Amino acid sequence: MAAGKTGGLKRYHDLNGWLFVAPSVLLISIFLVYPIFRSLYLSFFSGKGMMMKFAGFGNVARLWHDPVFIQALTNTVVFFVVQVPIMILLALMLAAVLNNDRLKFIGFFRTAIFLPCVASLVAYSVLFKSMFSVDGVVNQALMAIGLIGTPIGWLTEPFWAKVLVILAITWRWTGYNMIFYLAALQNIDKSIYEAARIDGVPAWARFVHITVPMLKPVILFTTIISTIGTIQLFDEVYNLTEGKGGPANATLTLSLYIYNLTFRFMPSFGYAATVSYVIVLMVALFSFLQFYAARDRA
Amino acid sequence: MNNRTILSRLAAGMFAGASLLASTAAFAGEVTVWCWDPNFNVAIMKEAAARYTAKRPETTFNIVDFAKADVEQKLQTALSSGTTDTLPDIVLIEDYGAQKYLQSFPGAFAALSGKIDYSGFAPYKVELMTVDGTVYGVPFDSGVTGLYYRKDYLEQAGFKPEDMQDLTWDRFIEIGKEVEAKTGKKMLGLDINDAGFIRILMQSAGGWYFDKEGNLSIENNAALKAALETEQKILQAGIHKPAAGWTEWVNTFTSGDVATVTTGVWITGTVKAQADQSGKWGVAPIPKLNVEGAGHASNLGGSSWYVTESSAEKDEAIDFLNEVYAKDIDFYQKILTERGAVGSLLAARTGAAYSEADAFFGGEKVWQNFSDWLAMVPAVNYGVFTNEVDTAVTAHLPSLGEGANVDDVLKQIASQAEGQIQ
Numbered sequence: 196m197a198a199g200k201t202g203g204l205k206r207y208h209d210l211n212g213w214l215f216v217a218p219s220v221l222l223i224s225i226f227l228v229y230p231i232f233r234s235l236y237l238s239f240f241s242g243k244g245m246m247m248k249f250a251g252f253g254n255v256a257r258l259w260h261d262p263v264f265i266q267a268l269t270n271t272v273v274f275f276v277v278q279v280p281i282m283i284l285l286a287l288m289l290a291a292v293l294n295n296d297r298l299k300f301i302g303f304f305r306t307a308i309f310l311p312c313v314a315s316l317v318a319y320s321v322l323f324k325s326m327f328s329v330d331g332v333v334n335q336a337l338m339a340i341g342l343i344g345t346p347i348g349w350l351t352e353p354f355w356a357k358v359l360v361i362l363a364i365t366w367r368w369t370g371y372n373m374i375f376y377l378a379a380l381q382n383i384d385k386s387i388y389e390a391a392r393i394d395g396v397p398a399w400a401r402f403v404h405i406t407v408p409m410l411k412p413v414i415l416f417t418t419i420i421s422t423i424g425t426i427q428l429f430d431e432v433y434n435l436t437e438g439k440g441g442p443a444n445a446t447l448t449l450s451l452y453i454y455n456l457t458f459r460f461m462p463s464f465g466y467a468a469t470v471s472y473v474i475v476l477m478v479a480l481f482s483f484l485q486f487y488a489a490r491d492r493a
Numbered sequence: 494m495n496n497r498t499i500l501s502r503l504a505a506g507m508f509a510g511a512s513l514l515a516s517t518a519a520f521a522g523e524v525t526v527w528c529w530d531p532n533f534n535v536a537i538m539k540e541a542a543a544r545y546t547a548k549r550p551e552t553t554f555n556i557v558d559f560a561k562a563d564v565e566q567k568l569q570t571a572l573s574s575g576t577t578d579t580l581p582d583i584v585l586i587e588d589y590g591a592q593k594y595l596q597s598f599p600g601a602f603a604a605l606s607g608k609i610d611y612s613g614f615a616p617y618k619v620e621l622m623t624v625d626g627t628v629y630g631v632p633f634d635s636g637v638t639g640l641y642y643r644k645d646y647l648e649q650a651g652f653k654p655e656d657m658q659d660l661t662w663d664r665f666i667e668i669g670k671e672v673e674a675k676t677g678k679k680m681l682g683l684d685i686n687d688a689g690f691i692r693i694l695m696q697s698a699g700g701w702y703f704d705k706e707g708n709l710s711i712e713n714n715a716a717l718k719a720a721l722e723t724e725q726k727i728l729q730a731g732i733h734k735p736a737a738g739w740t741e742w743v744n745t746f747t748s749g750d751v752a753t754v755t756t757g758v759w760i761t762g763t764v765k766a767q768a769d770q771s772g773k774w775g776v777a778p779i780p781k782l783n784v785e786g787a788g789h790a791s792n793l794g795g796s797s798w799y800v801t802e803s804s805a806e807k808d809e810a811i812d813f814l815n816e817v818y819a820k821d822i823d824f825y826q827k828i829l830t831e832r833g834a835v836g837s838l839l840a841a842r843t844g845a846a847y848s849e850a851d852a853f854f855g856g857e858k859v860w861q862n863f864s865d866w867l868a869m870v871p872a873v874n875y876g877v878f879t880n881e882v883d884t885a886v887t888a889h890l891p892s893l894g895e896g897a898n899v900d901d902v903l904k905q906i907a908s909q910a911e912g913q914i915q
Binding site for chain 2: 239241244245246257259260262263278324328329348349350351352353418422436437438439441443444455457458459460461462464466
């Protein structure tokens, strides 16, 4: 009987627990789990708009023969391979500098660097677009100080368009990552630095051998978040290039390609779903690799 | 909370619900329209609505102004998700995309054959909204093209309006070099991310991305090849001012930085919006490509109205479009003089406004010219994949400026386009 009673009580608690989580489980199922499986199902179909028929792995085969997909994939990889390390290093250095108590106006600098990431995505893209136009502020400034002779076609030349996108996302997200590092730096025991200083360890070595290892979990976290964010890059390129990913598809990302496949081209929902699963796989793969690379060997 | 408050809240709720029902009933007969461009389509639709409500005061209109890309995206989302109650009663669709919507979403748009007399419209407009013999839309404006040029700049460079008639593109480039040497102005604004210029040139020689049967036609397309060669010559001659995006492109001529604009007639309103440039502009037929079948007339853009099948006010919407867009000649005169809209209702051209001179263009009879050119626009098959191939062409435009071989570029465009068309 006693055993039965405990079982009943356990059941009672289980039920209550489930009731508490039921609303969120329900919402997550409808808006997250169902779409995920639905898009997987969709990726086996092809056709024009709603006139879809079963295609098996036809969409996966189509990926291999689609030069635009390959281009979008290459662009996306270039963006995060180049941009994420630059941003992480920059954020780390800024955090180390701004953690110095002797610096004046520290609050101002921290806010100023963090501010871009609360700016509206669209607003800053539009602003960048006008600043970097052929006779925009940036070209004029560069020409005035004599760095360049003729204006750079930031939005009309494939190479510079990529550079501009990288500049834009770095500007926006560096401050965001910096905040994580600043918070983590507060948790490093000051006595470690004191001991190092007494032992005569120079500042750069304290940064490399104390700060960086102590921040490892946070660095790992921000790297993964940034990588995922960059793989899903959409807003900036959409707004900078009027949704086209130009010039010469140089800024076309996978997300933008999915958007075009669904909304600009003959709607090809099945194929778009297939491309979105490429993003899922990439995110999973890179997250795994980063965890693996940064695992505790001890 | 005692019983009284519950009761009173319940009553208030019921009252609110009832008034909501009542207000919906009062507005039954509101026709919702989605379109873009407040200075053009939206303004024209408001004029049309005013004319209809003058006759039938019980009908009201809700004309919603979106950007073109947003109209297309909202339409495509609503159609593919099947939530048709979010759709408007009437929607504006650009001609290039018409077949895409009609074929991808069968049954989404009301069939209008037999309800509207199509014999009065320009045939090419009717053809592009026909699927299997059924016509689905009401033809609206035409994008017949012209070469707008700054008389003052060209005069400084030693060219008279007569010199701008009957040009070839080679001659156009020569003039462009002269203009830059004498005035320091560029000849034209060019957006390297927009294939509109290529489409104008290609259609002027009777070509398109597809043949008459709708098959992809890239590698052996003489018109497309000539168009790409011309753009390459312009890029290499450096007579263009580069622009990124529509706004910058429009700014090249509104700011007075370039001497010519080659585009659809719908730009007239924008050109004329610069009051201080009055009398300085002229309009000539566009230059000719150097291939067989090439002419001076072409088309860029243009759009038409479609009624959604699920619309609650379907009959009202159809009647409205029929009464104004298919019959009202006076309406077309007004939108021509006020907005520069050249309609595709043929009878409209007999109206007074078409033969009037325009002071902005130094007293030239520009509308007569445009309507003459409209009759000469070669009919082509826009097919269902224009956006896809256009993207493929756009992607390869920058390489033209770097001196790529045009035949190689055509091959690359073809291979990209084939990957997209499935």
